[in-house]
Amino acid sequence: MPAFNIILTGEGGQGVVTAGTILSQTVMDSGYNVIMSELHGLSQRGGSITVEVRIGEIYGPISFKSKYNLLLGFEPIEAMRILEQISYPMDAVVNSEKISPIYLGIRDLEYPDVDAMLSNLPQCIRLRRIDASRIARDAGSVKATNIVMLGTALEASVPGLTLEGLENAIRSRFSGKLLQLNLDALHLAMGKMERELPG
Amino acid sequence: MTLLSLLLDNEENGKKLFLLGNEAIARGALEASVSVVTTYPGTPSSEIGDTLYDLHKEAGIKFQFSVNEKVAVETAFAASISGVRSLVFMKHVGLNVASDPFVTTAYTGTRAGMVVLTADDPSMYSSQNEQDNRHYAELAHIPMIEPSNPQEAKDFLVKAYEISEKYNIPVLFRTTTRVAHMRAPVALGKIEKEHVSVAQFVKDPERFVSLPSNALRLKEKLIEKISEIEKESDSYDLNRIERIGSGGIGIITSGASFNSVMDVVNEYALDADILKIGLSYPAPRDMISAFLSEHERVVVIEELDPYLENNVRITSQINGLKTIINGKIDGYFSYSHEFTPDTVAQSLSKIMGFPYTPIVAVKSVLPPRPPVLCPGCPHRATYYAVERAVKMMKVDPVYSSDIGCYSLGFYEPYREADTMISMGSSIGLANGFSLVSGRKVIAFIGDSTFYHSGIEPLINAYHYGLNMLVMILDNDVTAMTGQQPNPGSDTDTEVAPVKIEEIVRGIGISDIAIVDPYDTAVTLKAITSALRNDGISVIISRRECAILRDRKMQKNGKLQVYTVNQDKCGLCMNCVENFACPAIYIEDKRIKINPDLCDGCGVCSQVYVCPYRAIEVEHASI
Numbered sequence: 001m002p003a004f005n006i007i008l009t010g011e012g013g014q015g016v017v018t019a020g021t022i023l024s025q026t027v028m029d030s031g032y033n034v035i036m037s038e039l040h041g042l043s044q045r046g047g048s049i050t051v052e053v054r055i056g057e058i059y060g061p062i063s064f065k066s067k068y069n070l071l072l073g074f075e076p077i078e079a080m081r082i083l084e085q086i087s088y089p090m091d092a093v094v095n096s097e098k099i100s101p102i103y104l105g106i107r108d109l110e111y112p113d114v115d116a117m118l119s120n121l122p123q124c125i126r127l128r129r130i131d132a133s134r135i136a137r138d139a140g141s142v143k144a145t146n147i148v149m150l151g152t153a154l155e156a157s158v159p160g161l162t163l164e165g166l167e168n169a170i171r172s173r174f175s176g177k178l179l180q181l182n183l184d185a186l187h188l189a190m191g192k193m194e195r196e197l198p199g
Numbered sequence: 200m201t202l203l204s205l206l207l208d209n210e211e212n213g214k215k216l217f218l219l220g221n222e223a224i225a226r227g228a229l230e231a232s233v234s235v236v237t238t239y240p241g242t243p244s245s246e247i248g249d250t251l252y253d254l255h256k257e258a259g260i261k262f263q264f265s266v267n268e269k270v271a272v273e274t275a276f277a278a279s280i281s282g283v284r285s286l287v288f289m290k291h292v293g294l295n296v297a298s299d300p301f302v303t304t305a306y307t308g309t310r311a312g313m314v315v316l317t318a319d320d321p322s323m324y325s326s327q328n329e330q331d332n333r334h335y336a337e338l339a340h341i342p343m344i345e346p347s348n349p350q351e352a353k354d355f356l357v358k359a360y361e362i363s364e365k366y367n368i369p370v371l372f373r374t375t376t377r378v379a380h381m382r383a384p385v386a387l388g389k390i391e392k393e394h395v396s397v398a399q400f401v402k403d404p405e406r407f408v409s410l411p412s413n414a415l416r417l418k419e420k421l422i423e424k425i426s427e428i429e430k431e432s433d434s435y436d437l438n439r440i441e442r443i444g445s446g447g448i449g450i451i452t453s454g455a456s457f458n459s460v461m462d463v464v465n466e467y468a469l470d471a472d473i474l475k476i477g478l479s480y481p482a483p484r485d486m487i488s489a490f491l492s493e494h495e496r497v498v499v500i501e502e503l504d505p506y507l508e509n510n511v512r513i514t515s516q517i518n519g520l521k522t523i524i525n526g527k528i529d530g531y532f533s534y535s536h537e538f539t540p541d542t543v544a545q546s547l548s549k550i551m552g553f554p555y556t557p558i559v560a561v562k563s564v565l566p567p568r569p570p571v572l573c574p575g576c577p578h579r580a581t582y583y584a585v586e587r588a589v590k591m592m593k594v595d596p597v598y599s600s601d602i603g604c605y606s607l608g609f610y611e612p613y614r615e616a617d618t619m620i621s622m623g624s625s626i627g628l629a630n631g632f633s634l635v636s637g638r639k640v641i642a643f644i645g646d647s648t649f650y651h652s653g654i655e656p657l658i659n660a661y662h663y664g665l666n667m668l669v670m671i672l673d674n675d676v677t678a679m680t681g682q683q684p685n686p687g688s689d690t691d692t693e694v695a696p697v698k699i700e701e702i703v704r705g706i707g708i709s710d711i712a713i714v715d716p717y718d719t720a721v722t723l724k725a726i727t728s729a730l731r732n733d734g735i736s737v738i739i740s741r742r743e744c745a746i747l748r749d750r751k752m753q754k755n756g757k758l759q760v761y762t763v764n765q766d767k768c769g770l771c772m773n774c775v776e777n778f779a780c781p782a783i784y785i786e787d788k789r790i791k792i793n794p795d796l797c798d799g800c801g802v803c804s805q806v807y808v809c810p811y812r813a814i815e816v817e818h819a820s821i
Contacts, residue, residue: 039324058462107566
């Protein structure tokens with residue numbers, strides 16, 4: 001089996017690392033080898049953050065740049081930062097909710113027209129948009145945005161990723177109110193995908 | 200079961216957990232029956248400490264976040280020579296601080312196993328330099344082990360204790376960011392329950408007092424030990440050959456580079472054998488020599504400096520071998536940046552002649568999103584107040600900054616960092632600036648960094664009557680590395696908090712103020728007053744880290760959120776352009792506050808930030 005490479009990106013504080021860990025745990029529990037990269041340290045809330053999850057008979061946590069299969073973009077600018085470098089076939093799911101970098105305010109700049117950039121991507125990138133933050137709020141809190149994004153990965157033929165597996169990984173990680181919130185968010189994402197992600 | 204209980208559980212023997220390299224090292228410490236653990240937090244080593252701190256009591260480990268790396272090494276060394284296994288870990292630059300005792304511990308040697316772990320940071324994700332600490336092994340004549348992944352990080356650590364005890368020598372355990380922060384399945388081993396945590400030091404002054412008369416003899420013994428370890432280095436299964444090729448080309452590699460090499464060799468189905476070195480000092484020269492003899496060409500692939508390559512070239516020269524050797528000395532590989540499959544493939548394709556199309560980065564048109572001070576961060580309020588005070592007083596100070604979250608004061612709009620070199624250097628450099636110019640210096644230093652190495656330069660400054668304002672940003676924790684406690688923290692009943700103001704007064708400094716940065720008026724007044732003073736002023740800007748405060752507030756179920764009253768807002772843009780909180784943004788030509796990000800500190804609502812008083816409490820949410 002060739003390696004399956006997933007890149008998750010967003011703003012520090014959006015739960016990108018947690019999402020990557022839950023995704024990896026699910027895949028590992030299905031019997032696959034999985035390696036994840038994460039960076040700590042100067043990633044306070046607010047900076048760009050990128051996590052890679054690699055599945056298959058691979059050794060290192062970093063993929064060849066031309067070999068990503070799936071992007072989960074938690075924030076449009078951060079998703080575009082990866083996508084603008086890519087010109088080969090892959091799946092990409094991008095959350096619609098924008099978070100302005102403070103750089104824009106300081107320089108008196110507008111949030112760039114990422115929507116236009118996303119609609120001009122090369123044909124080979126199969127792009128799907130989802131209002132993940134709103135779905136998370138409907139489930140109870142914007143904090144569950146990462147789980148909604150994980151729910152979207154279920155449509156991308158990730159080896160070893162199943163709804164039941166995700167539920168189990170979420171159950172083993174959270175308890176009480178947070179567990180319910182995250183399960184609700186996951187199920188709400190499932191319902192929404194059929195409507196908002198028609199291929 | 201939580202991760203911590205899974206890590207502690209001996210019944211999990213053989214089970215696989217999905218662990219961060221640093222968590223695997225923590226488990227390795229348990230499996231190796233380590234009883235004393237010391238550290239100063241530093242990325243990329245911090246999570247070893249976070250994990251062991253959380254489980255040390257249950258595991259029967261004596262754990263300390265030491266005041267700095269030097270004290271951490273000295274504490275661990277004393278434990279070892281008293282008969283207790285110890286682990287001390289730090290980031291790469293931390294070993295510079297600890298290098299003084301580190302080098303001499305090799306001379307005296309150890310008793311119970313002692314491992315000194317250094318976490319290097321190729322590509323400098325969170326460091327001020329990219330130094331290659333493998334040189335320290337050579338410099339100190341201390342054996343060095345380099346794992347490539349979390350499984351090896353755990354297993355090799357256990358072996359490091361065997362080597363340390365067999366030769367009575369400390370072992371340097373070197374990870375890098377992509378090993379420390381790589382998550383992968385790890386098969387657990389057995390936790391040996393019997394471990395010694397209390398012991399008496401048996402005196403042997405001829406060995407442990409490093410006077411020249413003793414040390415010369417010890418140095419000779421040390422060189423003998425290293426030569427013995429080199430002879431026996433094959434017996435530890437730390438070095439191995441992956442025979443994939445037909446014998447033409449060999450690759451010698453170690454650590455994180457091994458992973459990239461394997462991914463490249465597999466992706467391009469390359470015809471190459473691989474010698475993976477795990478015990479890299481002393482370099483296994485017999486093994487290298489045999490590997491060289493078997494191949495027409497050997498490529499050495501390693502991040503940062505040509506440490507292995509030098510050893511390979513030396514081995515070749517000593518044995519009179521004709522093998523072609525490629526690496527970074529002849530220009531194929533870079534001396535900087537971490538290696539990725541792409542960078543390795545690009546260099547290797549030039550040597551081996553396989554087709555590789557280099558990735559050409561497209562110039563981004565997107566705004567950058569560098570790390571920022573969190574919403575509610577007390578440092579933002581301090582930087583804002585200093586900037587206002589300096590403008591009011593019409594002074595043009597040199598800003599001498601330091602290592603911590605507040606080094607982000609470098610970025611717009613604050614730009615309050617002109618220098619930043621090393622831990623404690625804010626005050627150290629202020630000594631020099633004050634010595635050679637009459638210009639005002641403002642030094643910014645955090646509480647943890649002040650305890651670590653800010654006290655000595657402040658003594659120097661007072662002793663020589665220098666002129667500076669020292670802003671001590673006291674947020675009660677070592678924040679940047681993940682909110683670890685420091686000597687000022689009152690974490691439990693077993694520690695005695697050390698008060699910064701008592702240290703400062705104890706030196707003899709009298710112009711000292713303690714302010715709450717959330718109170719902009721009081722903070723501004725203290726700064727303007729200090730800027731009028733000729734001599735040393737110290738302002739302790741004290742307010743707990745916003746992340747800590749959030750955790751408490753969320754527990755209590757209360758967090759105030761602010762909003763902009765659009766009827767009052769004069770659109771002066773001061774809050775957006777000069778205060779620059781990530782929660783404040785512009786949309787449809789209006790200033791808004793993102794309620795998901797607002798931390799409720801309320802500093803933006805004060806008249807010094809919002810002259811229109813347009814920022815108001817919206818509601819209390821969780």
